[in-house]
Amino acid sequence: MNEKFAPELLESKCEIVECVMEQLEHMEENLRRARKGDLKVSIHRMEMERIRYVLSSYLRCRLTKIEKFFPHVLEKEKTRREGESSSLSPEEFAFAKEYMANTETYLKNVALKHMPPNLQKVDLLRSVPKPDLDSYVFLRVKERQENILVEPETDEQRDYVIDLEEGSQHLIRYKTIAPLVASGAVQLI
Amino acid sequence: MFCEKAMELVRELHRAPEGQLPAFNEDGLRQVLEEMKALYEQNQSDVNEAKSGGRGDLIPTIKFRHCSLLRNRRCTVAYLYDRLLRIRALRWEYGSVLPNALRFHMSAEEMEWFNHYKKSLATYMRSLGGDEGLDITQDMKPPKSLYIEHFLPRWKCEQLIRQGILEHVLS
Numbered sequence: 001m002n003e004k005f006a007p008e009l010l011e012s013k014c015e016i017v018e019c020v021m022e023q024l025e026h027m028e029e030n031l032r033r034a035r036k037g038d039l040k041v042s043i044h045r046m047e048m049e050r051i052r053y054v055l056s057s058y059l060r061c062r063l064t065k066i067e068k069f070f071p072h073v074l075e076k077e078k079t080r081r082e083g084e085s086s087s088l089s090p091e092e093f094a095f096a097k098e099y100m101a102n103t104e105t106y107l108k109n110v111a112l113k114h115m116p117p118n119l120q121k122v123d124l125l126r127s128v129p130k131p132d133l134d135s136y137v138f139l140r141v142k143e144r145q146e147n148i149l150v151e152p153e154t155d156e157q158r159d160y161v162i163d164l165e166e167g168s169q170h171l172i173r174y175k176t177i178a179p180l181v182a183s184g185a186v187q188l189i
Numbered sequence: 190m191f192c193e194k195a196m197e198l199v200r201e202l203h204r205a206p207e208g209q210l211p212a213f214n215e216d217g218l219r220q221v222l223e224e225m226k227a228l229y230e231q232n233q234s235d236v237n238e239a240k241s242g243g244r245g246d247l248i249p250t251i252k253f254r255h256c257s258l259l260r261n262r263r264c265t266v267a268y269l270y271d272r273l274l275r276i277r278a279l280r281w282e283y284g285s286v287l288p289n290a291l292r293f294h295m296s297a298e299e300m301e302w303f304n305h306y307k308k309s310l311a312t313y314m315r316s317l318g319g320d321e322g323l324d325i326t327q328d329m330k331p332p333k334s335l336y337i338e339h340f341l342p343r344w345k346c347e348q349l350i351r352q353g354i355l356e357h358v359l360s
Contacts, residue, residue, distance in 0.1 A: 063313075092313070094312070111262075
């Protein structure tokens with residue numbers, strides 16, 4: 001899934017998560033009512049396990065990124081404009097805030113408050129590394145794109161423009177195609 | 190030389206392989222904080238000298254001490270934060286109950302951080318829909334088979350296996 005390969009936290013997809021959870025519940029209920037020993041039961045159970053694995057994996061991936069980049073994730077949410085979609089579900093947002101408060105309190109009590117007065121504030125936005133949007137990702141093109149501007153990496157290169165054909169695969173800097181991931185025009189692989 | 194103790198803290202963690210948590214070096218931390226206090230006080234008095242006594246020649250020393258103070262802080266925070274990351278990994282590896290050996294290596298404050306983290310995670314997982322939510326610390330590997338020996342469904346056993354209570358017997 002896109003979330004696994006993207007270096008930053010992608011848009012929150014609450015509705016899909018909820019939908020999948022509901023389906024899992026229905027399947028669970030159906031299985032409880034079904035006859036024991038029915039072959040269908042085993043197959044459905046396998047399917048449920050698979051779905052549960054994919055869902056857990058997705059949510060775990062998101063949580064890992066939230067914890068890894070917590071000051072930046074929270075800052076992004078704070079400066080989000082009205083109408084712009086959020087990268088965090090409300091529950092993830094609560095979790096992120098608690099994580100930040102927990103960590104800040106810990107550092108303050110164990111070390112910072114024992115330090116000289118002018119050194120007691122640490123700017124976590126500067127200390128904690130940001131997601132590396134320049135990292136390279138593999139992608140497959142789902143919808144044809146024209147005139148994608150590729151910015152140069154070094155000073156000697158110049159920007160150039162490429163077209164992305166449907167079905168083609170590329171290795172490219174994440175930053176260049178980030179909006180295409182969000183719109184669904186490309187799939188990270 | 191200044192910052193030696195702070196560097197030692199960092200090196201201690203650098204030497205410990207991922208997933209391992211060495212004992213909390215309370216002594217080391219205390220020494221770094223003491224060094225910072227001494228540096229700061231020396232700087233305070235030098236700054237006063239420089240301002241009132243016109244001792245501009247003290248300024249390089251003041252700057253140097255300030256750099257040492259910043260380095261000490263950076264090493265300290267790095268040490269503490271890296272330990273938190275290792276402790277966080279323990280929750281995902283061992284579940285909510287940590288093996289005793291590891292608990293003895295944690296400071297009281299680290300334990301408190303861990304308890305808050307556990308609670309936060311539990312609240313989040315409960316909120317994931319349905320009556321009980323979704324335990325995402327399970328299902329860490331893609332399912333290959335449904336049942337394991339003794340017909341205990343796999344999803345009940347995973348965490349017990351990791352805690353060492355159960356053993357997965359492969360026929």
